[in-house]
Amino acid sequence: MLLCAGVTVAGEQQPMAPDMKQVQQLMKQQIGLMKPELQKRVKALSPKTKKMLLTIYAQHSRHSAKVTLRQVMHEVLSDYQSMAAGIMTDNAEQTADSARRLTNHRIPRGGLLPYMNLDQINDNSLAALDGFNASVEGTAKRLADAADQGDMGKAASYMDDITGGCVGCHAMFRGVPGQSSLLR
């Protein structure tokens, strides 16, 4: 639970985003959870990559000490579907709330990096994260604002960019979910 200290306020839907100092502290704690081979790679990242990761983490106020990235991704998918349902039923409030929940998705135990391939923990590969984050979180924020203004057509037009961000990141950092090693 230490990991959450000062960041998640129990009972609040949208707790305050952590400041940079808190995020630096969080990242230190995340590194402490990592096995030496991952720690080594994270420590070797350039200041620019580290700053980019810190900036992404600072945009999220929910840092979990328990859940895995897979669990977060299923929660993200639920928010994405609820956002689409809001658009399809002309429910601006559901749309905006779900989009903001998606934007502020939980950060899993140990951060994002432990769930990626070890050989992708380098400056080159991780540079792509910034763009995927902008496509998903940045666009979902704009979608929420459009819904707030009652412009559901404009809100709908953002779905493409968000979906592209999900698919792009999966193409780069994820394999096919649930593949079996028992098939030829």
Ligand code: HEC
């Ligand atoms: C920053 C990169 C990134 C972005 C952006 C991203 N994902 Fe993922 N996603 C991953 C990774 C990595 C995994 C594999 C996690 C694992 O298996 O440990 C994953 C896995 C998943 C899974 C499969 C979970 C399982 O049980 O195997 C779903 C569903 C999913 N993501 C939904 C989404 C949706 C919806 C979006 C966009 C709104 C999205 N993701 C955006 C990186 C990303």
